[in-house]
Amino acid sequence: MITHSFKRRTLFGAGAAALAAPGLLTGIATAQESAEMGAMASDAAFKVLKLGTFKVTVISDGTRASENPHETYGTNQPAEAVSALLEQNFLPTTGLINGFAPVLVDTGSEIVLFDTGLGEGGREAGTGKLAEGIRAAGYAPEQVSVVVITHMHGDHIGGLVEGGKPAFPNARYVTGQVEFDFWKDEARVGTPAENGHKAVLQKVVPLAEKTTFIADGAEVVPGIAAIAAFGHSPGHMIYRLESEGKALILTADTSNHYVLSLQRPDWEVRFDMDKAAASATRRKVFDMIATDRLPFIGYHMPFPAVGFVERQDQGYRFVPATYQFDI
Template sequence: MTFLMKRRTLFGAGAAGVLTAPGLWGGFAMAEESTGTGAASGGGAFRTLKLGSFKVTVISDGTRASGNPHETFGTNQPSEAVAALLAENFLPTGAFVTGFSPTLVDTGSDLVLFDTGFGEGGREAGMGQLARGIRAAGYAPEQISVVVITHMHGDHIGGLTEGGKPAFANARYVTGQVEYDFWKDTARVGTPAENGHKAVLEKVVPLAEKTTFIADGAEVVPGISAIAAFGHSPGHMIYRLESEGQTLILTADTANHYVLSLQRPDWEVRFDMDKAAAAATRKNVFDMVATDRLPFMGYHMPFPAVGFVERKDTGYRFVPVSYQFDI
């Protein structure tokens, strides 16, 4: 199955640091290689897809149920509007579920992990399942050669360490320079970002000597490149995977809910640190995804977190993968 892409640029420079990404687009074909729950190994759910010569495995770190959707999504809208959109999409109006899905990419030369979930700190609540999922998918944490951190919120960096030691003993690390500089800065002390600052000091700073700090357009390994998509956090990055002319976009936290963030990209989200920039990034990224019929993987999309979007009213409708990669 081939998805043709016409544009060569992700988006032009825009508000609050939304940067360009020349040379992004090519053809895409992705076929499902295997699916499993990992139950036999005591691990989390995973799904593996083939991208050219790459093997892409999406792993569930767990899910979390929360109440009062309006307190998180559409915070600048009447609560009735949020409830109405949820009801229109056959979803409960008083609660929502968030999934957390790190991605493992086997390039043949490198084993690259994108984000690390909650780690041991999330296990009491049923999360922190990444390591089990990695093993269930047929790998071991010590095999991972590169760990990429899209941004430094706790559900992305919590699994960097285990028992006070690096969870991926043989890995080097890659993350955005802007993101790291923001969270490391002692100016965060006494602000709402102080807890994030402390988490970065604990989880990320000790790994700095093994970390490459990158900017927009940087290559992580051959076939994987970074794209600045600021707003959700000050240095939030998304990534382009390309192998044998086939492409998949890892959108990280550009959208945090498959209905509330995509169908209404202008609606403010509590976790977006620069809400105007985050909304601009959502529209730029998913307008391109819709126009060029691109597959994407979103960290908080319903597992296995891979799908497409089409335009719907003032936003986009999420179309999850089904059997199109089975034939």
């Protein structure tokens, strides 16, 4: 018979130590742990990764709950199939929680922000935490020198403006030409894309004079290059970061759920505007990531949103990163 030799005070002592240093368990820092930086207590969360000489900080813009996963994922499948896959992966079948994860990249000469979260319009519902997270991580919005918009859905452009002014006043902007042209076009009026068109007119068009419009393969700054990944939106772009021979892919919304979109990449997603193209892009991008064994950061992956994939069955298995960036 096996007996347990732990004493009560030993267990409590270990628990107290763990509670005193939650970052040691999770690798995720919060603003409470950043008192040395003068941050106000909050629930802002961020994760710092080292990629060569780049310092990559994933910031949580918050989370949002929704019901009935089948109404968003696997919309071309029986609801029972979606529920079965969720159950197989120890997930509830009646609802899901979606996170939003902008990324700040400090190259040493530039501070590049990828996407801006939901901004002030999301705060009442518990999102729009990007600015808070940037400060908790030891930066200020004024330090951001480049803002890259992967695509122009509301949860990526919502934080461009704060109080009627640019939220990143010293930044220049980079985004895809195809994406901008689609959303700016008045042909969107009277279509399901009309609200997106209005948001772009409000938040993106006023910044056009400070924006560089790019295409596939363009270099944002040294070590950061664009890759066309159309489908989720007409001009959706992803980005390859590379420093000292180490690479990482920012996949944006190529996959929106770590199980439903990765294990079943051909299942349709309500938010994918061209569903066939989005599926083909998922396979192309994640085949490349799996083959090259690259880490990736997905905007809607479970926070801190960084991991790997391996081919499995009909698609891919998400493998969350742990200490790979700490050694």
